[in-house]
Amino acid sequence: MERMFLMRKKQKRFRGIHAETFLLGGKPIIGDYIPWIKSKKMEKRLIECQIKRDSFMQYLIEEQRRKILETDCCVEKKKNLIQVLLSLQQNEPEYYTDDIIKGLILVLLLAGTDTSSTTMEWALSLLLNHPEVLEKAQIEIDEHVGHDRLMDEADLAHLPYLRSILNETLRMYPPAPMLVPRESSEECLVGGFRIPRGTMLSVNMWAIQNDPKIWPDPRKFRPERFDNPEGARDGFKLMPFGYGRRSCPGEGLALRVVGLALGSLIQCFEWQIDGDKMVDMTEGTGFTIPKAQPLEVTCRPRPSMLRHLCEI
Structure with a gap:
């Protein structure tokens, strides 16, 4: 006790x-x-x-x-x-040293957990407001994984629509909308402006990934736009983890962890909004993009997965 x-x-x-x-x-x-x-x-x-x-x-x-x-x-x-x-x-x-160990723990606890949980909350919110997308994702998982086992990490490579949902969520609600600050190592020009050496710079990733000049109907949730996920990287259009040598080193792990967790929730549960209202998609404030109103939803085990859930 x-x-x-x-x-x-x-x-x-x-x-x-x-x-x-x-x-x-x-x-x-x-x-x-x-x-x-x-x-x-x-x-x-x-x-x-x-x-x-x-x-x-x-x-x-x-x-x-x-x-x-x-x-x-x-x-x-x-x-x-x-x-x-x-x-x-x-x-x-x-x-x-103790300082190095504290830094590593801090990165894992703060940078690793908050961004992942926030992305999952946005993804579920989008799916609940677009039940046809949720149903399509569920069908994809049922066809590939079936009902005889729980999905695992190896299944992610064979679930392209689930990956498209994750990409579209990261496009609309990047976990670090301004990325992390950079400092110019040399004088350069950015958008016609002279940037002196040693200037602190922030990249507005949210604005890039929601720019109507780059993305048609950017505020519409359309996972199908990522049928060719590699094409989205062309021209630096999709960079929720940054880009180049200073990009987030946890990108691969994050995509696997969030993909597996989200896929498992879709596979194992039926999700329903309380009442007839849509999920409130208002954005909150913070270093990441939290929801202004936390997601509250009802779920129940799918009958076909109840046996597996009881064995956990």
């Missing part, structure tokens, strides 16, 4: 830090571009948030460090990520 209480306490603490991080990160900080109007109040909030994050990550490290010391070294046991990194720290302490 005590262990569960401590777990919930950690979860609550992390959720608070998570929410504050993305709330502050989503606000444009004009002082970064015009130093003489920098807000001391905002700077203080950012510093306080960083102290909270750092303290929590250090707490997780110390917790796992104690567990390693308390565990019998002769007993073979599967290690979690922090324990693996701490074991590497013993051999290469100059590289696997």
Whole structure:
């Protein structure tokens, strides 16, 4: 009972830090571009948030460090990520410092989880507002995977329509609409404007992927536009993960994890909106694009998949 209480306490603490991080990160900080109007109040909030994050990550490290010391070294046991990194720290302490480990954990917890869950929420919202697309995706999964097993990662390569749904969701609601800031290494011209060396730059990926000059009817959910998914990359039209050497290193993992999770939800459940209203697609504010109104929906197991769900 005590262990569960401590777990919930950690979860609550992390959720608070998570929410504050993305709330502050989503606000444009004009002082970064015009130093003489920098807000001391905002700077203080950012510093306080960083102290909270750092303290929590250090707490997780110390917790796992104690567990390693308390565990019998002769007993073979599967290690979690922090324990693996701490074991590497013993051999290469100059590289696997606590700060490096905290940075890796932070990237996985913040960048990896929020963007994936937000993308899935948008995808389900779009599917519920377009039941014909949801039905088509369900038929594709039923025909390829069947009802005798749950779908797995290997099935994704044979589900092109599911991938089109994911691409269209990422086009309409990119998880990082402004990507991450860049700095020009040399003076250059962008759109006819001279950009001095060392200038901080942000790419408005949302505007590119919703530009009517590039995408016909950009605010309409049409997965069929990705029947040839490779063509969307031509001319830098679709870049939800960025592009080139500085693109998101987690792109491949994200597409597999979100694709498998979304496909499994489609395969295993029937989804229904409460009432006759459409899902509210209003966008919220933040570093990512959260929904202004969280998705609330009713689901029930599909009869053909009930046996598999009971075995989980």
